[in-house]
Amino acid sequence: VSKQTVLVKFSKPRSRGYDILAGGGLLKDFGKELARRNGGVSPFVFSSPRVWRLHGKALKVSLEKAGFKPAFYLVPDGEQNKNFLQWSKALQALAAFGQGGAKKPLAVLFGGGVLGDLGGFAAASYKRGIPFVQVPTTLLAQVDSSVGGKLGIDYNTPRGVIKNLVGAFAQPEWVLADTQLLQTLPQRELRAGLAEAIKTAVLFDPKLFAFLQRNVPALLRPDPALLAKVVAACARHKARIVGRDEFDTRGARALLNLGHTFGHALESAAGLRWRHGEAVALGLCCACDLSKKLGLSKTGLPEVEALVRAAGLPYRVPGMDVKKVMAAMSEDKKFQGDLRFIVPLRLGLCRGVSVKDRAHVEAIVQERMASSAGRAHG
Ligand SMILES: NC(=O)c1ccc[n+]([C@@H]2O[C@H](COP(=O)([O-])OP(=O)(O)OC[C@H]3O[C@@H](n4cnc5c(N)ncnc54)[C@H](O)[C@@H]3O)[C@@H](O)[C@H]2O)c1
Ligand SMILES: [Zn+2]
Numbered sequence: 001v002s003k004q005t006v007l008v009k010f011s012k013p014r015s016r017g018y019d020i021l022a023g024g025g026l027l028k029d030f031g032k033e034l035a036r037r038n039g040g041v042s043p044f045v046f047s048s049p050r051v052w053r054l055h056g057k058a059l060k061v062s063l064e065k066a067g068f069k070p071a072f073y074l075v076p077d078g079e080q081n082k083n084f085l086q087w088s089k090a091l092q093a094l095a096a097f098g099q100g101g102a103k104k105p106l107a108v109l110f111g112g113g114v115l116g117d118l119g120g121f122a123a124a125s126y127k128r129g130i131p132f133v134q135v136p137t138t139l140l141a142q143v144d145s146s147v148g149g150k151l152g153i154d155y156n157t158p159r160g161v162i163k164n165l166v167g168a169f170a171q172p173e174w175v176l177a178d179t180q181l182l183q184t185l186p187q188r189e190l191r192a193g194l195a196e197a198i199k200t201a202v203l204f205d206p207k208l209f210a211f212l213q214r215n216v217p218a219l220l221r222p223d224p225a226l227l228a229k230v231v232a233a234c235a236r237h238k239a240r241i242v243g244r245d246e247f248d249t250r251g252a253r254a255l256l257n258l259g260h261t262f263g264h265a266l267e268s269a270a271g272l273r274w275r276h277g278e279a280v281a282l283g284l285c286c287a288c289d290l291s292k293k294l295g296l297s298k299t300g301l302p303e304v305e306a307l308v309r310a311a312g313l314p315y316r317v318p319g320m321d322v323k324k325v326m327a328a329m330s331e332d333k334k335f336q337g338d339l340r341f342i343v344p345l346r347l348g349l350c351r352g353v354s355v356k357d358r359a360h361v362e363a364i365v366q367e368r369m370a371s372s373a374g375r376a377h378g
Protein backbone atom coordinates (compact mmCIF):
# COMPACT_ATOMS: atom_id res chain seq x y z
CA VAL A 1 0.00 0.00 0.00
CA SER A 2 1.51 3.26 -0.99
CA LYS A 3 1.13 6.05 1.39
CA GLN A 4 0.57 9.55 0.24
CA THR A 5 0.73 12.65 2.25
CA VAL A 6 -1.13 15.69 1.16
CA LEU A 7 0.01 18.92 2.63
CA VAL A 8 -2.66 21.49 3.21
CA LYS A 9 -0.99 24.84 2.96
CA PHE A 10 -2.44 28.08 4.16
CA SER A 11 -1.11 31.23 2.67
CA LYS A 12 -2.20 33.12 5.76
CA PRO A 13 -1.64 31.03 8.85
CA ARG A 14 -3.28 33.65 11.02
CA SER A 15 -6.33 35.79 10.78
CA ARG A 16 -5.86 39.22 9.30
CA GLY A 17 -5.27 41.98 11.79
CA TYR A 18 -8.05 44.26 12.85
CA ASP A 19 -8.53 47.67 14.39
CA ILE A 20 -9.61 48.44 17.91
CA LEU A 21 -10.92 51.97 18.26
CA ALA A 22 -11.08 53.30 21.81
CA GLY A 23 -12.30 56.69 22.94
CA GLY A 24 -15.06 58.68 24.60
CA GLY A 25 -18.01 59.44 22.30
CA LEU A 26 -17.12 57.16 19.38
CA LEU A 27 -20.57 55.58 19.15
CA LYS A 28 -22.09 58.49 17.26
CA ASP A 29 -19.76 57.77 14.34
CA PHE A 30 -20.28 54.02 14.44
CA GLY A 31 -22.63 53.98 11.44
CA LYS A 32 -20.25 56.04 9.35
CA GLU A 33 -17.30 53.80 10.28
CA LEU A 34 -19.32 50.69 9.56
CA ALA A 35 -20.27 51.95 6.11
CA ARG A 36 -16.67 52.85 5.39
CA ARG A 37 -15.22 49.56 6.63
CA ASN A 38 -17.90 47.01 5.77
CA GLY A 39 -20.04 48.51 3.05
CA GLY A 40 -23.72 49.29 2.86
CA VAL A 41 -25.40 46.06 4.00
CA SER A 42 -27.55 46.69 7.05
CA PRO A 43 -26.25 44.82 10.11
CA PHE A 44 -28.00 42.53 12.54
CA VAL A 45 -27.49 43.90 16.06
CA PHE A 46 -27.34 41.70 19.14
CA SER A 47 -27.78 43.50 22.44
CA SER A 48 -29.30 43.00 25.88
CA PRO A 49 -32.43 44.68 27.28
CA ARG A 50 -30.47 46.77 29.74
CA VAL A 51 -27.90 48.06 27.27
CA TRP A 52 -30.60 48.62 24.65
CA ARG A 53 -32.71 50.65 27.08
CA LEU A 54 -29.74 52.85 27.97
CA HIS A 55 -27.90 53.16 24.66
CA GLY A 56 -29.94 51.48 21.93
CA LYS A 57 -31.30 54.74 20.62
CA ALA A 58 -27.83 56.22 20.18
CA LEU A 59 -26.70 53.15 18.25
CA LYS A 60 -29.81 53.15 16.07
CA VAL A 61 -29.52 56.85 15.28
CA SER A 62 -25.86 56.42 14.38
CA LEU A 63 -26.67 53.54 12.03
CA GLU A 64 -29.71 55.23 10.48
CA LYS A 65 -27.79 58.43 9.86
CA ALA A 66 -25.39 56.36 7.77
CA GLY A 67 -28.29 54.94 5.77
CA PHE A 68 -28.62 51.55 7.46
CA LYS A 69 -31.88 49.88 8.42
CA PRO A 70 -30.61 47.70 11.26
CA ALA A 71 -32.50 44.78 12.73
CA PHE A 72 -31.88 43.85 16.33
CA TYR A 73 -32.38 41.01 18.76
CA LEU A 74 -32.06 41.19 22.54
CA VAL A 75 -30.50 38.39 24.59
CA PRO A 76 -31.54 38.47 28.27
CA ASP A 77 -28.90 39.87 30.65
CA GLY A 78 -26.81 37.80 33.01
CA GLU A 79 -24.25 35.00 33.04
CA GLN A 80 -27.06 32.50 33.70
CA ASN A 81 -28.29 33.27 30.18
CA LYS A 82 -24.96 32.58 28.50
CA ASN A 83 -26.36 29.18 27.69
CA PHE A 84 -27.41 26.75 25.01
CA LEU A 85 -31.02 27.90 24.91
CA GLN A 86 -30.16 31.57 24.35
CA TRP A 87 -27.51 30.69 21.78
CA SER A 88 -30.08 28.64 19.91
CA LYS A 89 -32.60 31.48 20.05
CA ALA A 90 -29.98 33.89 18.77
CA LEU A 91 -29.39 31.55 15.82
CA GLN A 92 -33.10 31.46 15.11
CA ALA A 93 -33.17 35.24 15.07
CA LEU A 94 -30.28 35.28 12.60
CA ALA A 95 -31.97 32.67 10.42
CA ALA A 96 -35.22 34.65 10.36
CA PHE A 97 -33.29 37.80 9.46
CA GLY A 98 -31.28 36.09 6.77
CA GLN A 99 -34.31 34.60 5.00
CA GLY A 100 -34.08 34.92 1.27
CA GLY A 101 -30.67 36.55 1.26
CA ALA A 102 -27.80 34.48 0.00
CA LYS A 103 -25.27 36.94 1.33
CA LYS A 104 -23.90 36.45 4.80
CA PRO A 105 -25.21 39.13 7.12
CA LEU A 106 -22.94 41.15 9.38
CA ALA A 107 -23.57 40.99 13.11
CA VAL A 108 -22.93 43.75 15.64
CA LEU A 109 -22.39 42.73 19.27
CA PHE A 110 -23.52 45.61 21.45
CA GLY A 111 -23.21 44.74 25.12
CA GLY A 112 -21.04 43.33 27.88
CA GLY A 113 -18.87 40.23 27.87
CA VAL A 114 -21.83 37.87 28.21
CA LEU A 115 -23.50 39.28 25.10
CA GLY A 116 -20.21 39.42 23.20
CA ASP A 117 -19.38 35.78 23.99
CA LEU A 118 -22.85 34.47 23.19
CA GLY A 119 -23.70 36.67 20.21
CA GLY A 120 -20.19 36.15 18.90
CA PHE A 121 -20.58 32.40 19.12
CA ALA A 122 -23.90 32.64 17.28
CA ALA A 123 -22.12 34.66 14.58
CA ALA A 124 -19.18 32.24 14.47
CA SER A 125 -21.47 29.23 14.05
CA TYR A 126 -24.26 30.62 11.86
CA LYS A 127 -23.59 29.54 8.26
CA ARG A 128 -20.20 28.38 9.54
CA GLY A 129 -19.35 31.91 10.46
CA ILE A 130 -20.51 35.37 9.51
CA PRO A 131 -18.51 38.55 10.07
CA PHE A 132 -19.15 40.52 13.23
CA VAL A 133 -18.12 43.76 14.90
CA GLN A 134 -17.68 44.05 18.66
CA VAL A 135 -19.08 47.16 20.34
CA PRO A 136 -18.35 46.37 24.01
CA THR A 137 -20.26 48.35 26.64
CA THR A 138 -18.70 47.21 29.93
CA LEU A 139 -15.19 48.01 31.05
CA LEU A 140 -14.41 44.31 31.28
CA ALA A 141 -15.52 43.74 27.71
CA GLN A 142 -13.58 46.79 26.51
CA VAL A 143 -10.29 45.90 28.18
CA ASP A 144 -10.52 42.17 27.68
CA SER A 145 -13.31 40.04 26.27
CA SER A 146 -14.04 41.88 23.01
CA VAL A 147 -10.46 41.38 21.83
CA GLY A 148 -8.93 38.04 20.96
CA GLY A 149 -11.73 36.06 19.36
CA LYS A 150 -12.69 33.65 22.14
CA LEU A 151 -16.43 33.11 21.97
CA GLY A 152 -18.76 30.71 23.66
CA ILE A 153 -21.33 29.69 26.20
CA ASP A 154 -21.46 27.94 29.54
CA TYR A 155 -22.69 24.39 29.29
CA ASN A 156 -24.60 22.10 31.61
CA THR A 157 -22.95 18.73 32.19
CA PRO A 158 -23.67 15.95 34.67
CA ARG A 159 -21.04 17.63 36.87
CA GLY A 160 -22.81 20.96 36.75
CA VAL A 161 -22.52 24.05 34.61
CA ILE A 162 -19.04 24.51 33.19
CA LYS A 163 -18.09 28.00 32.08
CA ASN A 164 -17.13 28.51 28.43
CA LEU A 165 -17.19 24.77 27.76
CA VAL A 166 -18.62 25.18 24.26
CA GLY A 167 -17.44 27.81 21.83
CA ALA A 168 -15.23 28.83 18.98
CA PHE A 169 -12.40 31.09 17.94
CA ALA A 170 -13.34 33.81 15.50
CA GLN A 171 -11.89 37.28 15.27
CA PRO A 172 -14.08 40.38 14.92
CA GLU A 173 -13.91 42.60 11.86
CA TRP A 174 -13.04 45.45 14.17
CA VAL A 175 -13.83 46.69 17.65
CA LEU A 176 -15.29 49.98 18.79
CA ALA A 177 -14.94 50.75 22.50
CA ASP A 178 -16.76 53.94 23.44
CA THR A 179 -15.77 54.72 27.03
CA GLN A 180 -18.57 57.28 27.26
CA LEU A 181 -20.97 54.33 27.49
CA LEU A 182 -19.38 53.38 30.81
CA GLN A 183 -21.05 56.41 32.44
CA THR A 184 -24.13 54.27 33.06
CA LEU A 185 -22.22 51.22 34.27
CA PRO A 186 -22.76 50.39 37.96
CA GLN A 187 -19.70 50.98 40.19
CA ARG A 188 -19.42 47.29 40.91
CA GLU A 189 -19.08 46.51 37.20
CA LEU A 190 -16.52 49.28 36.73
CA ARG A 191 -14.41 47.89 39.55
CA ALA A 192 -14.69 44.39 38.14
CA GLY A 193 -13.45 45.66 34.78
CA LEU A 194 -10.52 47.40 36.46
CA ALA A 195 -9.41 44.05 37.84
CA GLU A 196 -8.61 42.81 34.32
CA ALA A 197 -6.77 46.07 33.62
CA ILE A 198 -4.71 45.55 36.80
CA LYS A 199 -4.00 42.02 35.59
CA THR A 200 -2.74 43.32 32.25
CA ALA A 201 -0.57 45.91 33.98
CA VAL A 202 1.01 43.30 36.28
CA LEU A 203 1.66 41.07 33.30
CA PHE A 204 3.17 43.52 30.88
CA ASP A 205 3.25 47.12 31.87
CA PRO A 206 4.69 48.79 34.99
CA LYS A 207 3.85 52.20 33.50
CA LEU A 208 0.20 51.24 33.13
CA PHE A 209 0.33 49.95 36.70
CA ALA A 210 1.57 53.34 37.93
CA PHE A 211 -1.10 55.07 35.82
CA LEU A 212 -3.77 52.95 37.49
CA GLN A 213 -2.32 53.67 40.93
CA ARG A 214 -2.48 57.41 40.26
CA ASN A 215 -5.91 57.44 38.68
CA VAL A 216 -8.15 54.92 40.43
CA PRO A 217 -10.61 57.52 41.79
CA ALA A 218 -10.87 59.31 38.43
CA LEU A 219 -11.27 56.04 36.55
CA LEU A 220 -14.13 55.04 38.82
CA ARG A 221 -15.81 58.45 38.48
CA PRO A 222 -15.71 57.40 35.54
CA ASP A 223 -13.53 59.64 33.37
CA PRO A 224 -13.96 58.57 29.70
CA ALA A 225 -10.64 60.02 28.49
CA LEU A 226 -8.60 58.25 31.18
CA LEU A 227 -10.56 55.06 30.66
CA ALA A 228 -9.83 55.24 26.93
CA LYS A 229 -6.11 55.25 27.74
CA VAL A 230 -6.51 52.15 29.87
CA VAL A 231 -8.66 50.39 27.27
CA ALA A 232 -6.20 51.18 24.48
CA ALA A 233 -3.21 50.02 26.54
CA CYS A 234 -4.91 46.76 27.53
CA ALA A 235 -6.15 46.11 24.00
CA ARG A 236 -2.63 46.67 22.64
CA HIS A 237 -1.13 44.12 25.02
CA LYS A 238 -3.84 41.57 24.42
CA ALA A 239 -3.65 42.05 20.65
CA ARG A 240 0.10 41.42 20.74
CA ILE A 241 -0.31 38.17 22.67
CA VAL A 242 -3.27 36.99 20.61
CA GLY A 243 -1.36 37.74 17.43
CA ARG A 244 1.32 35.32 18.55
CA ASP A 245 -1.06 32.64 19.76
CA GLU A 246 -4.45 33.01 18.11
CA PHE A 247 -5.77 29.60 19.11
CA ASP A 248 -4.23 29.34 22.56
CA THR A 249 -1.88 26.52 21.59
CA ARG A 250 1.56 28.10 21.83
CA GLY A 251 1.65 29.08 25.47
CA ALA A 252 1.68 32.85 25.01
CA ARG A 253 -2.02 33.20 25.73
CA ALA A 254 -1.69 31.18 28.91
CA LEU A 255 -0.08 34.25 30.48
CA LEU A 256 -3.42 36.01 30.26
CA ASN A 257 -4.64 33.57 32.90
CA LEU A 258 -2.77 35.41 35.63
CA GLY A 259 -5.06 35.36 38.67
CA HIS A 260 -7.52 33.08 36.90
CA THR A 261 -6.65 29.64 38.29
CA PHE A 262 -7.44 30.96 41.75
CA GLY A 263 -10.11 33.24 40.33
CA HIS A 264 -12.10 30.57 38.51
CA ALA A 265 -12.01 28.33 41.58
CA LEU A 266 -13.26 31.17 43.77
CA GLU A 267 -15.93 31.95 41.20
CA SER A 268 -17.28 28.43 41.10
CA ALA A 269 -17.09 28.06 44.88
CA ALA A 270 -19.02 31.31 45.30
CA GLY A 271 -21.55 30.58 42.57
CA LEU A 272 -22.93 33.52 40.63
CA ARG A 273 -22.70 35.90 43.57
CA TRP A 274 -19.36 37.20 42.34
CA ARG A 275 -18.45 39.20 39.31
CA HIS A 276 -15.71 37.59 37.25
CA GLY A 277 -13.42 40.59 37.81
CA GLU A 278 -13.85 40.36 41.57
CA ALA A 279 -12.66 36.79 41.55
CA VAL A 280 -9.74 37.78 39.33
CA ALA A 281 -8.76 40.57 41.76
CA LEU A 282 -8.57 38.15 44.66
CA GLY A 283 -6.86 35.66 42.35
CA LEU A 284 -4.17 38.27 41.58
CA CYS A 285 -3.49 38.64 45.29
CA CYS A 286 -3.23 34.85 45.62
CA ALA A 287 -0.83 34.66 42.66
CA CYS A 288 1.40 37.20 44.41
CA ASP A 289 1.26 35.15 47.61
CA LEU A 290 2.27 32.09 45.65
CA SER A 291 5.17 33.90 44.05
CA LYS A 292 6.46 34.76 47.51
CA LYS A 293 5.86 31.28 48.89
CA LEU A 294 7.78 29.69 46.01
CA GLY A 295 10.59 32.20 46.44
CA LEU A 296 10.08 33.64 42.96
CA SER A 297 9.76 37.14 44.32
CA LYS A 298 11.11 38.42 47.61
CA THR A 299 8.24 40.65 48.54
CA GLY A 300 5.24 39.03 46.85
CA LEU A 301 4.49 42.37 45.18
CA PRO A 302 2.46 44.02 47.97
CA GLU A 303 1.68 46.90 45.62
CA VAL A 304 -0.73 44.61 43.76
CA GLU A 305 -2.88 44.02 46.82
CA ALA A 306 -2.68 47.73 47.59
CA LEU A 307 -4.04 48.60 44.15
CA VAL A 308 -6.74 45.93 44.38
CA ARG A 309 -7.79 47.45 47.70
CA ALA A 310 -7.70 50.99 46.35
CA ALA A 311 -10.00 49.88 43.53
CA GLY A 312 -12.47 48.56 46.11
CA LEU A 313 -12.00 45.00 44.93
CA PRO A 314 -11.91 41.97 47.25
CA TYR A 315 -8.49 40.96 48.50
CA ARG A 316 -9.64 38.77 51.36
CA VAL A 317 -12.88 36.97 51.85
CA PRO A 318 -13.83 35.51 55.18
CA GLY A 319 -16.22 32.65 55.48
CA MET A 320 -15.57 30.86 52.22
CA ASP A 321 -15.18 27.11 52.23
CA VAL A 322 -11.51 26.39 51.52
CA LYS A 323 -12.24 22.74 50.70
CA LYS A 324 -14.76 23.84 48.11
CA VAL A 325 -12.29 26.24 46.51
CA MET A 326 -9.61 23.54 46.39
CA ALA A 327 -12.07 21.04 44.92
CA ALA A 328 -13.06 23.54 42.22
CA MET A 329 -9.40 24.15 41.39
CA SER A 330 -8.66 20.44 41.07
CA GLU A 331 -11.76 19.92 38.97
CA ASP A 332 -10.60 22.65 36.66
CA LYS A 333 -7.25 20.94 36.11
CA LYS A 334 -8.38 17.36 36.50
CA PHE A 335 -6.65 16.00 33.44
CA GLN A 336 -3.44 17.95 33.73
CA GLY A 337 -1.98 16.61 36.96
CA ASP A 338 -0.11 19.41 38.69
CA LEU A 339 -1.78 22.72 39.27
CA ARG A 340 -0.59 25.38 36.81
CA PHE A 341 -0.35 29.02 37.79
CA ILE A 342 0.94 32.21 36.28
CA VAL A 343 2.88 34.12 38.91
CA PRO A 344 4.52 37.54 38.87
CA LEU A 345 8.27 37.78 39.43
CA ARG A 346 8.02 41.54 39.36
CA LEU A 347 5.72 44.10 37.77
CA GLY A 348 5.73 43.46 34.03
CA LEU A 349 7.28 40.01 34.26
CA CYS A 350 5.27 36.86 34.91
CA ARG A 351 5.80 33.19 34.22
CA GLY A 352 4.02 29.88 34.49
CA VAL A 353 4.76 27.44 37.30
CA SER A 354 3.63 23.92 38.04
CA VAL A 355 2.83 23.25 41.66
CA LYS A 356 2.97 19.67 42.90
CA ASP A 357 2.45 20.41 46.55
CA ARG A 358 -1.17 21.35 46.99
CA ALA A 359 -0.51 22.28 50.61
CA HIS A 360 1.22 25.47 49.41
CA VAL A 361 -1.83 26.44 47.46
CA GLU A 362 -4.25 25.50 50.17
CA ALA A 363 -2.30 27.53 52.73
CA ILE A 364 -2.60 30.59 50.52
CA VAL A 365 -6.31 30.19 50.03
CA GLN A 366 -6.67 29.51 53.75
CA GLU A 367 -4.90 32.74 54.67
CA ARG A 368 -6.91 34.81 52.23
CA MET A 369 -10.17 33.24 53.38
CA ALA A 370 -9.60 33.19 57.11
CA SER A 371 -8.92 36.82 57.90
CA SER A 372 -11.89 38.92 58.90
CA ALA A 373 -10.07 42.10 57.96
CA GLY A 374 -11.18 42.18 54.34
CA ARG A 375 -14.30 42.97 52.45
CA ALA A 376 -17.01 40.37 52.30
CA HIS A 377 -19.13 39.77 49.26
CA GLY A 378 -22.45 38.15 48.67
N1 LIG B 1 -14.06 36.04 25.46
C1 LIG B 1 -13.13 36.40 26.30
O1 LIG B 1 -11.94 36.46 25.97
C2 LIG B 1 -13.53 36.77 27.69
C3 LIG B 1 -12.60 37.36 28.55
C4 LIG B 1 -13.03 37.74 29.84
C5 LIG B 1 -14.35 37.53 30.21
N2 LIG B 1 -15.22 36.93 29.36
C6 LIG B 1 -16.63 36.70 29.73
O2 LIG B 1 -17.25 37.96 29.92
C7 LIG B 1 -18.37 37.77 30.78
C8 LIG B 1 -18.42 38.91 31.77
O3 LIG B 1 -18.62 40.10 31.06
P1 LIG B 1 -19.07 41.45 31.80
O4 LIG B 1 -18.28 41.61 33.04
O5 LIG B 1 -19.05 42.50 30.77
O6 LIG B 1 -20.54 41.12 32.31
P2 LIG B 1 -21.97 41.26 31.61
O7 LIG B 1 -21.91 41.12 30.16
O8 LIG B 1 -22.86 40.35 32.39
O9 LIG B 1 -22.38 42.76 31.94
C9 LIG B 1 -22.61 43.14 33.27
C10 LIG B 1 -23.93 43.89 33.42
O10 LIG B 1 -23.76 45.22 32.95
C11 LIG B 1 -24.82 45.56 32.07
N3 LIG B 1 -24.30 46.57 31.16
C12 LIG B 1 -23.53 46.38 30.07
N4 LIG B 1 -23.15 47.56 29.55
C13 LIG B 1 -23.70 48.52 30.33
C14 LIG B 1 -23.65 49.92 30.32
N5 LIG B 1 -22.93 50.61 29.43
N6 LIG B 1 -24.34 50.59 31.28
C15 LIG B 1 -25.03 49.92 32.23
N7 LIG B 1 -25.10 48.59 32.30
C16 LIG B 1 -24.44 47.89 31.36
C17 LIG B 1 -25.19 44.26 31.45
O11 LIG B 1 -26.48 44.33 30.92
C18 LIG B 1 -25.08 43.30 32.62
O12 LIG B 1 -26.24 43.36 33.41
C19 LIG B 1 -18.19 36.40 31.42
O13 LIG B 1 -19.14 35.52 30.86
C20 LIG B 1 -16.79 35.98 31.04
O14 LIG B 1 -16.67 34.60 30.89
C21 LIG B 1 -14.83 36.55 28.12
ZN1 LIG C 1 -10.79 37.21 32.99
